[in-house]
Amino acid sequence: MARPAVQVECLVGSQLLSLRGISKSYQSGELTTQVLHDIDLDIEAGEFVAIVGSSGSGKSTLMNILGCLDKPSSGEYYFRGQSVAWLTADQLAALRRDAFGFVFQSYNLLAAADAVANVELPAVYSGQPVGQRRQRARELLGQLGLADRLDHKPGQLSGGQQQRVSIARALMNGGDIILADEPTGALDSQSGQEVMALLRELSLAGHTVILITHDAGVAAHADRLIEIKDGRIISDQKKPQTEQKAPPKSTPPRANASLLNDLGEAFSTALRSLRANVFRTMLTLLGIVIGVASVISMLAIGQGAQQEVVDRISSMGSNLLSVFPGAPNQRGRWSVASLVPEDADAVARLPNVLAAVPELSGNQTLRRAGFDQQTSVNATYSSYPLARNWFPLKGSFFTPEDEAMTATVAVIGQTVARQMFPDRDPLGEFLLVNNVLFRVIGVMQERGASPWGQDQDDVVLVPFSTGSLRLFGQRYVRNITVAVDDTSLMHDTHQQVHNLLLERHGIEDFTIRNMASIIETQTETENTMTILLAVIAVISLVVGGIGVMNIMLVSVTERTREIGVRMATGARRLHIMQQFMIEALTVSLVGGLLGVAIGLATTAVIQSLGTPVLYAVFPVVLAFACAFLTGLIFGFLPARKASRLDPVQALASE
Template sequence: MLRRWQLAVVEVCVDNQVAQASQSVPLIRLRGITKSYQSGELTTQVLHGIDLDIQAGEFVAIVGSSGSGKSTLMNILGCLDKPTEGDYEFRGRAVSALDHDELAALRRDAFGFVFQNYNLLAAADAVANVELPAVYSGRPATERRERAKALLSQLGLAERLDHKPGQLSGGQQQRVSIARALMNGGDIILADEPTGALDSQSGKDVMALLAELSRQGHTIILITHDPKVAAHADRLIEIKDGHIVADNKREDAVVVAEPKVTPARGKGNVLNDLGEAFATAARSLKANVFRTMLTLLGIVIGVASVISMLAIGQGAQQEVVDRISAMGSNLLSVFPGAPNQRGRWNVATLVPEDADAINELPNVLAAVPELTGSQTLRRAGFDQQTQVNATYATYPMARNWFPQQGSFFTQEDEEMTNTVAVIGHTVARQMFPDRDPLGEFLLINNVLFRVIGVMQERGASPWGQDQDDVVLVPFSTGSLRLFGQRFVRNITIAVDNTQLMHQTHQEVHNLLLERHGVEDFTIRNMASIIETQTETENTMTVLLGVIAVISLVVGGIGVMNIMLVSVTERTREIGVRMATGARRLHIMQQFLIEALTVSLLGGVLGVAIGLGATALIERLGTPVLYATAPVVLAFACAFLTGLIFGFLPARKASRLDPVQALSSE
């Protein structure tokens, strides 16, 4: 509410409601104005204690040689720059009390700028250039367009409405600049060397226009180094080396009251602002088609790669899941604890005799108990923690996993409680990097074991565990000498005929129930496969997500770089927009929407190309899986890319200083 009140106060000042105050209060009042510039340790003072009053309706010429400080004074008068010291009052109110947005409102509603180099937007036609101040005052598009056409017609450009600056002569461009200055009323017109870039006839025409505007009641402040041009003014102020050395008025000068009617200003509308921002973005992108295409390329590649990768990845994922299911579909696993019992892993209900009894059932290839736990392995110079599994000699048949070197322990080893071990490939590499492990000895929990075999390399399990980081020992040896217990962690059952899986499952259940007298165990078959499938899907999703993020980040960096280049190239345009009343929000909104437009257009093209590439890959025989979610995800990421990576350039543009922006080449 406070913010709106402050802006409202500025509007009141600008709309001449303060003009009814005492006539002794000048329109512009400067006291002790100084301006210094810092360059490293060197400080240069341009203005030295300027005192100046300008009344409403005056035609003032500020004349001086190059470097005298007249342009700096004009920038301060037009609220494009702030003095280093001193007081500036506009219609009795201190300008120093206004923030950035309030200064923008003051420039928009009270001032009109006519520059030596015209400062017209190259990509916009004459009407669009004249409309610019009204865009930021919130006036409806139809109304501001009609006023722009009327102003241009009054200035003799009725047949040049749709011409761009490059299609107009210097004099015509300056007329467009004057029309723009009058768009929001132009109570005060600041003209900086308005004839400097014109031929003599065009210069005379422009000065005649300014004289006519003065007779209509506009306050004209003319900055020039040419005494002939300054002679058109009613009051001549000479500035030299930052000091006012002369201030003379013509005796026959007549000050006309300010114009009674100032064009109505709109209330502002978010949709109108967005519409204008999109139109400006379209003009800018069209003016740099090749660069726009290069910017689009990064987003298109990112989005297309996300869609095609997800489709191909999900197809491959489904194939992997099918293979995993095929590999594990003949296994039953029995765990201690009743179904859904919490903490059942620590329940001691299964014993190796249960596995012996299961082995007697039909359709069972092998049932092996497994007693697992982490143990410390040691040999000279090596020490590590490894998973030790105490099991039966039929373990390779149950798990379909056999030794690659040496042999597995035997039933005799089990019966004799021999201290023999079969190790996985990871253990072999880590504990015996310099020799063949067969026949070597390992200390496992301070018990000496002889290595008799090395298992085939299996790699990571579907849930990410290293299956080769294991030591297998006879169950009797492990239970007595390593773990100190006979209760097993699980019993793995390999079924011969998978078509009888359900029947075998039931027979195992009945057998254990008869042996235990209570259901203190859990049997799983397809549940483990489902768990594997879920874990695989999560892994693939994370992998593809990372790839997608990388692709889109690369595209986003491209957008940011191009937008930063655009800000640099269009710095003067930004200064013109600020001079005509654009607030920081308007500038940020414009460049952010340009980035969003590029990203959204790239997203649409990327979706189309991604789906097309996926269809082509499918025709070549690669399995793919189509889904709506990846398309939505890719398009949403394109939008976020424009939003995130467009923010920094947009913020940089909105933070530019108006004076520095206008003076950029």
Template sequence: MKAEPQVAERATGASQAPLIALAGVTRSYHNGEIETVALAGVDLEIHAGEFVAIIGTSGSGKSTLMNILGCLDRPSAGRYRFMGQDVSNLGPDELARVRREDFGFVFQSYNLIPGATAAENVEVPAIYAGVPPAERHARAAELLAELGLSDRTGHRPNQLSGGQQQRVSIARALMNGGRIILADEPTGALDTKSGDDVMRLMRELSDRGHTLILITHDREVADHADRIIELRDGRIVSDPGPCDPTPAAERFEPHVDRSSPAGELLEALRTGLRSLRANVFRTVLTLLGIVIGVASVIAMLAIGDGARQDVIDRISAMGSNLLTVRPGTPNMRGRDVTATLAIEDVRAIRELPGVLAALPDMSGSATVRHGNADHRTSANGTSADFVIARTWPVARGTFFSAEDEARYATVAVLGRTVADALFGAADPVGEYVVINNVLFQIVGVMSPMGSTSWGRDQDDVIFVPWTTGSLRLFGQRHLNSITVAVAEGHDIDATQAAVHASVLARHGGVEDFNIRNMASIIERVSETQQTMTILLGSIAAISLLVGGIGVMNIMLVSVTERTREIGVRMATGARQRNILQQFLIEALTVSALGGVIGVGAGLGTAALIAWLGTPIQYSLAPVLLAFGCAFATGLVFGFLPARKAARLDPVTALASE
């Protein structure tokens, strides 16, 4: 490194107030009831400008002592005074300030941030000191040039040799001045030549007035220092005492913290975006959950707004000339249901003018089995006139006949869904199935009708003669309902009045039934439009919630994977709020970006569905709601991982693998 002009010599270490003073410092760790003592009553003074080596075997407590000296850890007992101030009274952010202003760390494993370049790694301490970008860029370039790395500023750690990485680590330690350099086994992972180069740099730093504290187990490395302190079993067993420091050529001016809230947020945003770019695959997976959630909300609400007309169209397609007679008084809407409808009512209705067909209806759930395949479906007992009344043709085979009804035949017609579930591509006509333990022969398969707008699969059904169903499947004689098809050219309201009069007369004047035509059904569909829309939106919101949980899980994984990076940032002076901001901004950025993409995907999906023929209605409210929820999701679900990262202990974080 280049020489600098000397200033007035300082007093000897013996006459100078100690920079670092430890008195009776003890550090112990507890694992259940087991206590491990790493330091046992250490007394130590280190003066400004000294080059001190702390040597000891593995387990002697030297790394624990370094962590305490560097304000990464706190003693269990005793007192540590730094520049005359008792550090035990300092909070986490105040300790971060001390590390940021006065300490520089050089680690055996370098502890460089993998996704950052050499220059960006060097700049980390200056970021938390509030140094403007242009100034810290120039400072980092200058330091790397002095250390012979001017052509490696844009290289990432995995593109550098071990010796080059350690020099980057030294440059980082000097970024904010480096009044005190703490080097933990700085040559432990280096070859002999690289190790000699690093120790030569250490001596040059000492000559410039930096206070160097070297932690090592190697006596040859320790011999480079002016003072060697030997540690054994947590106690100092050898210490020649403070020595005369080398005349200093560098002054360490009081640090001025230039950080500001706006600057901190901007730097947190830059750091967060850099981290997201470094983990593109994980970022995409996190985005996916938010995108799906937002797109689902927008698309489903758009579908919900257009669902009413779709339902009306589908009901009309089933037959706009239908009447439905149900048990129960009209005012109770079918809730006061009694077994009031019988097959005789059907026969009486069939004799009325204007009636094309009258269908008895018995229904219930059933388990259908063929071979090793089972399927849970709905069984419907009806009459042979079903295909006439409902205009629902048979695709294969035939529908059962009136003769089948009369002789209680065990025959069945399958809906398309049931046929596919039990037989796949094979033709089921003529085959046998077991319905609720009763053997039936399949005589036909209905043509596909598709699902209703409210999601019911119309093809998931099996039809049997009502006589057979009453005797063999349902165990009842009363009907669930009666469907009446009005002949073309006849007034549906007049026919409804005639049906009402006929059934009322048969029931002795007791109105224990109600009749609805398609107009009333359409009216009820219109009334439930808003409910359906809210339901669809709620279901989609669950996807957004799941996406938020995914953000939290990924961020927790990110915190776990980047624990050492967090430790490095804390060692270089990051406050708790800096770590909190970084991870929270990462979560918000992912959620906001996912929200934007999700809005586009939702609108695109709605447009595609509209192009395919489903009625769609666009509105601004769902878009704003979905994006706002995505942003709030990032804030809420990103806070817990961010807080966890901010509250990590620096020593524990640095020790993680």
């Protein structure tokens, strides 16, 4: 629970910044190093203070504590009379955003952003509108002599110009307090003089300037000189005031930006970062693209194969029961003679039976002038079209009268029609079937291949009486096909047929196959294969997600200093997390879109090569959702790591 801010006693109540008994130590293994020792310090608003000391004296640590980048190990720090000891990380970020402006020795500009974007960074986290903050950034850069360098990135600017951009950034939100850490350390003498002149002007304009330096010449520009050695203040001297200063700056606190504005800025920053590392971004995208494309194409192929098999079986009739001679699991049962046409007649009289037809089939030789071939001939009843849901395209099917008269008439399939009558209409033509002359009275509709690859159109259908007597010389049938009227009662009808035949034969010398059960079994098998393909594809998507996480972790490591700069300019933990989460999500979503496009294109190519595929919305939505979740899940850990970085350690990273 946060402790409420405590009002300081009147001794420090009028001071801008007050330190009381501040100590700072660092723990490295079992070794403790104390950097600051019981520092007491007051800084008034509008002062120009130089803190001087040699390297390792603790001056930079003191600056970090003054700027709320670091916390002391002990003691109290008061800002405008209120203790900051119990402020949360986000409250400290808001304080840095509204009150402080940092000018670093190494500039700490964002390499991928131009001068304007670097300057407006603090205003992003204070929620200023885009147009307003951009206009102010341009004005500040113009006042500092950089009007012709607005769109230049840090790598295109000299050291002095980069430091001016850093100063402009410090002033973006008002810059009540300017903390300058060795601002001239990386500059030549001329640029250094210019920067110190700027800081002097800021002091005269009412800004509180705290200068950290080891150079006595640089420190001479200040009105107050504080010398620190071995973590202790050894002297504190003020110069007589010779210049008229403006009243001290005091910018009122700002509210945090709205969530929508934060998300928009995070998205813009993420795109800029991804563009700055295009090659790495493309490699990251590759894993997601391959995963999404695999999910779409593999599911399309799997479902296409499943649908084709189901369609082929269904084309034979999903409402059919097929009765075969021989007991179940009996070897050589196809040669058993146990079924007769009267069995079909008896089954046809059962309730819910639409038709029951015997079938006696075998290969026979067909002949016509100049044509000779082997074809399957099927002797059956006139109700065969009703049972098989397969009707003549031209002509007619034979009738019960044809069966009674043992008529030599035939109905042929499309394949037979093309091969035996390529030059004429087969209707009314004569055909020798095993040396018996038949007249063609009809041509069946085209049906295509069976699920087992057999050409169903390569067939000649003849009356059962004619075929059994004149072609096959037997009455025992090869199978009986039973068409069920109401498929919801398929199981009951199956049982009734079984009981009827068992009663007629006395023994179970027959086998009944349920086409609906075959379709169901085949569908389950194909579903298993489709799931297997989908799992393989999802695994590749997960591998792509791990790649995203690895790249984002590398990105956090590489951009640690950038994270520190953002925190120093007012970014809260949520801002940092949003930025890296949105980068991961952007990579995943762009990869998802590319994967969807490539997956659909690949599926189309595979389809053009003759492989059956089935386009569906679900696999596309599934793949894209997986890409989104990949970015969300695998981007969380890197984003969380980035948001929990310590500002001081982040700024000190190389």
